[in-house]
Amino acid sequence: MMVEFLDLGAGARARRDDLLAAAARVIDSGWFILGEEVASFEREFAAYCDAPAAVGVANGLDAISLALRALGIGPGDEVIVPSNTYIATWLAVSHVGAVPIGVEPDPATCNIDPDLVEAAITPRTRAIIAVHLYGQPADLDPLRAIATRHDLALIEDAAQAHGARYKGRRIGSDEGAIVTWSFYPGKNLGALGDGGAVTADTAMADAIGRLRNYGSSRKYHHEVIGYNSRLDEMQAAFLRAKLPHLDTENERRRAIAVRYSAGLQGLDLILPSVPEWAEPVWHLYVVQHPARDALAAHLREQGIATMIHYPVAPHLQPAYAALGLGEGTFPISERLHREVLSLPIGPMLTDDEVDQVIDAIRRFF
Numbered sequence: 001m002m003v004e005f006l007d008l009g010a011g012a013r014a015r016r017d018d019l020l021a022a023a024a025r026v027i028d029s030g031w032f033i034l035g036e037e038v039a040s041f042e043r044e045f046a047a048y049c050d051a052p053a054a055v056g057v058a059n060g061l062d063a064i065s066l067a068l069r070a071l072g073i074g075p076g077d078e079v080i081v082p083s084n085t086y087i088a089t090w091l092a093v094s095h096v097g098a099v100p101i102g103v104e105p106d107p108a109t110c111n112i113d114p115d116l117v118e119a120a121i122t123p124r125t126r127a128i129i130a131v132h133l134y135g136q137p138a139d140l141d142p143l144r145a146i147a148t149r150h151d152l153a154l155i156e157d158a159a160q161a162h163g164a165r166y167k168g169r170r171i172g173s174d175e176g177a178i179v180t181w182s183f184y185p186g187k188n189l190g191a192l193g194d195g196g197a198v199t200a201d202t203a204m205a206d207a208i209g210r211l212r213n214y215g216s217s218r219k220y221h222h223e224v225i226g227y228n229s230r231l232d233e234m235q236a237a238f239l240r241a242k243l244p245h246l247d248t249e250n251e252r253r254r255a256i257a258v259r260y261s262a263g264l265q266g267l268d269l270i271l272p273s274v275p276e277w278a279e280p281v282w283h284l285y286v287v288q289h290p291a292r293d294a295l296a297a298h299l300r301e302q303g304i305a306t307m308i309h310y311p312v313a314p315h316l317q318p319a320y321a322a323l324g325l326g327e328g329t330f331p332i333s334e335r336l337h338r339e340v341l342s343l344p345i346g347p348m349l350t351d352d353e354v355d356q357v358i359d360a361i362r363r364f365f
Helices: 008-014 016-029 036-049 060-070 088-095 114-120 140-149 202-212 233-263 292-301 318-323 331-339 351-364
Strands: 053-057 078-082 099-103 125-131 153-157 178-182 196-200 216-218 285-288 340-343
Touching: 008 016, 016 036, 016 233, 036 053, 036 196, 036 233, 053 060, 053 202, 060 088, 060 153, 060 178, 060 196, 060 202, 078 088, 088 099, 088 125, 099 114, 114 140, 125 140, 140 153, 196 202, 202 216, 233 285, 233 351, 292 340, 292 351, 331 340
Parallel strands: 078 099, 078 125, 125 153, 153 178
Antiparallel strands: 053 196, 178 196, 285 340
């Protein structure tokens, strides 16, 4: 039996009737850009996150970029970013003309290490971006304290963390939080195309609302130099159909993670580590081993699909060659990128399939 890494088709078919009804609503309305579906989704997603407001944008990368622009960050500025993250976090900083300054992760959690952040701050630093990688919250309290002490903005990249909790509170619910989201189809809350959002206070949401729509809050009146980055009506309608099921699907992901962690105990394999204050939503279940490629090949031969998130660290990508950050600059991140392997996970995965993955890994060892 082939075990897919993430069966998006099965997930969509499970919600087929709701999705078709959502599409029909949009078609029948005759309104396809910034209409009632987007407005309703923004209200519903903000309520889900316990956030003051949400504003829908075209994708997760734009969400970060527009948040940075709304904060007035641009050329000559520096933004602290995790060295272990998807490149979109770095690209957003570059898109506004600022320079990304990498900081190593805590090896246990793979998220940015707050103890290393302060040493990276310079007079040009304007913000810190914390990524809730793999669906597990970063340690926010020390990062907030550093940001306050140095008068910096803190942006949370929650592209993989829909529904996660930090110290009992939803990501996005803390006062003053600026949180960016992706609704790429493979996310825990995924559209049937691309999409993104920012949750924040109403002033920040209003600023991003203008930036996403040509700098306009009223048609043909443009207060600032803006962009075209709008969550469209069809994707908003699909997201509205899927949002009520998010917690149930996250619970299924948690159950799969528990099953993996129990079944893979005792092997020469680094399993995910969860601090007591974190409630992850298990966007990914990531193990680590020096022979990662051999393990992946073994699983592939057994009919099990895996993925690598991510094979090349951002600072070693050709896109960032000009920064001069060669091999050895961020050794923890570089080791992670050599050793991490993401196992199949998703709400449609059955217990039998999880057990098949566990048995195949145990045979490898």
